[in-house]
Amino acid sequence: MPTIHHHISELRLALRPYRTAQRIALVPTMGNLHDGHLELVKIAKQHADIVVVSIFVNPTQFGVGEDFDSYPRTLEEDVAKLATVGADYVFAPTIDEMYPVLPPPTSVLTGAITEQLCGKTRPTHFDGVGIVVSKLFNIVQPDVAIFGQKDYQQLAIIKQLVRDLSYPIEIIGAPIVRATDGLALSSRNQYLSESERKTAPILQQELQYLAKQIGDNQQPLDMLLVAARERMTSAGFIIDYLEVKTAELTAVGDESINNHQDLVILVAAWLGRARLLDNQLVKINKIR
Numbered sequence: 001m002p003t004i005h006h007h008i009s010e011l012r013l014a015l016r017p018y019r020t021a022q023r024i025a026l027v028p029t030m031g032n033l034h035d036g037h038l039e040l041v042k043i044a045k046q047h048a049d050i051v052v053v054s055i056f057v058n059p060t061q062f063g064v065g066e067d068f069d070s071y072p073r074t075l076e077e078d079v080a081k082l083a084t085v086g087a088d089y090v091f092a093p094t095i096d097e098m099y100p101v102l103p104p105p106t107s108v109l110t111g112a113i114t115e116q117l118c119g120k121t122r123p124t125h126f127d128g129v130g131i132v133v134s135k136l137f138n139i140v141q142p143d144v145a146i147f148g149q150k151d152y153q154q155l156a157i158i159k160q161l162v163r164d165l166s167y168p169i170e171i172i173g174a175p176i177v178r179a180t181d182g183l184a185l186s187s188r189n190q191y192l193s194e195s196e197r198k199t200a201p202i203l204q205q206e207l208q209y210l211a212k213q214i215g216d217n218q219q220p221l222d223m224l225l226v227a228a229r230e231r232m233t234s235a236g237f238i239i240d241y242l243e244v245k246t247a248e249l250t251a252v253g254d255e256s257i258n259n260h261q262d263l264v265i266l267v268a269a270w271l272g273r274a275r276l277l278d279n280q281l282v283k284i285n286k287i288r
């Protein structure tokens with residue numbers, strides 16, 4: 001069983017003996033763990049001797065009226081799952097432990113990368129992510145940290161944070177883990193009703209179809225996106241965004257396609273009470 005710590009000072013003390021000769025990995029989560037999270041732990045174990053999983057439903061990354069209160073909290077089950085994949089430590093702090101002052105008067109993230117995509121409808125979200133990830137990096141001081149590619153924009157922002165604040169931490173992006181029908185695993189999938197759960201895989205099917213169409217490069221991108229948005233809306237999704245960006249999340253121009261630049265399709269869409277996130281890389285096959 002992993003050892004659980006609720007206090008920063010205790011975790012630091014526990015990790016101190018490993019620092020000289022062993023590598024420490026951090027896997028930050030909000031808990032309610034599923035196979036996607038466990039995959040991150042397995043990857044962490046390949047890159048480090050000691051794996052720390054943080055479980056913290058971070059209030060600063062939720063906006064007003066979002067699901068902070070109802071977000072599922074299942075610490076006991078989470079720890080049992082983490083034991084099956086060999087995590088060594090669980091860091092499960094209280095809000096007071098993490099935030100002596102709430103909201104914290106310190107901010108670490110601004111700029112274009114935080115204002116687009118999820119940042120448009122969740123304007124305070126990435127600032128909250130930036131604060132909590134910075135704090136976790138300072139508390140755990142890992143050699144390596146693992147984040148899921150499901151949260152593509154978050155991963156890009158964390159790479160930027162590490163670069164700009166000179167954190168001596170290797171960031172690894174882990175592939176998206178999906179249910180057999182293609183839906184990306186997420187703690188929020190449990191907000192879906194039975195019939196919504198049957199509709200949900202359409203999101204991934206649309207991304208795959210769109211990726212193929214963009215890759216074939218026979219029709220203008222804008223037209224493809226308009227048609228895809230219409231199909232998704234008719235299927236019952238309320239689209240927050242469906243956009244194509246370069247892999248670095250800059251705007252796509254004709255030259256991006258003609259130069260065979262790596263592209264990614266990113267989507268956030270509501271289905272009932274659940275806001276689903278997904279993305280798909282695109283391979284360009286032909287020149288327009």
Ligand code: AMP
Binds near residue numbers: 031146148150186
């Ligand atoms: P969360 O608990 O939702 O904040 O997620 C914690 C970490 O797990 C983040 O780095 C997520 O990107 C990652 N993650 C969540 N779902 C998946 C998934 N289906 N596949 C891969 N990584 C995931």
